[in-house]
Amino acid sequence: MKKVFTVLFATSIAASIIACGGAETKDKTVVASVTTDISADPNYKKGLDLVAKSDCLTCHKINEKSTGPAYNEVAAKYAGAADSTITRLAGKIIAGGSGVWGAIPMTPHPQVSQADAEQMVKYILLLKNS
Ligand code: HEC
Structure with a gap:
């Protein structure tokens, strides 16, 4: 009963990095994996x-x-x-x-x-x- 959801936060992360002035990393795609286990x-x-x-x-x-x-x-x-x-x-x-x-x-x-x-x-x- 394990499900792995992969969520791409590319746009929002890029936007916040730009806001912080970190220009060299602004095109990086960040992948966050969240594991939910409904049996828990x-x-x-x-x-x-x-x-x-x-x-x-x-x-x-x-x-x-x-x-x-x-x-x-x-x-x-x-x-x-x-x-x-x-x-x-x-x-x-x-x-x-x-x-x-x-x-x-x-x-x-x-x-x-x-x-x-x-x-x-x-x-x-x-x-x-x-
Ligand atoms: C004889 C067959 C039968 C048995 C046994 C049965 N169901 Fe159902 N159940 C159905 C059918 C057929 C429907 C669709 C009813 C409808 O279209 O409104 C349904 C619908 C449901 C729904 C959705 C109801 C809705 O209005 O959307 C739930 C929740 C449900 N059943 C749970 C249970 C649970 C929990 C049990 C055991 C305690 C159970 N059922 C036993 C046949 C059965």
Whole structure:
């Protein structure tokens, strides 16, 4: 679950170097690598454990459409979601429903608590780049 993002800061760095008067280095391209590991997020393991214990993975795959939408697509759709969206998605896991991704309904999960469902949603929303 390791992702390496390579970000080019060429223009902004060049601009700030010019501002400082360092003319000889102004055309240098600076590459910064930032490694993010979503499995280090506490919401990852807690949510994954709950999802694995329930029946979610019979209908959902991480990065491939199955009976339900792929979790990375769900994460992409709700990237940066507000708390109210997390609450609403958790409620949908419990109540079931259809119409957002197609006509096939998600079955209700009345045995799942609101808190556990929210934890599952927080895990799913980490999977955007998976
Ligand atoms: C019987 C198959 C099935 C099971 C089991 C299932 N899902 Fe789904 N899920 C679906 C389908 C189908 C959709 C798309 C519903 C829609 O289009 O509104 C969906 C949608 C979702 C969404 C996105 C909802 C939205 O409105 O965008 C989330 C989040 C989700 N499921 C999580 C879960 C979790 C967590 C579990 C386990 C507790 C689970 N699902 C179990 C079939 C299933």
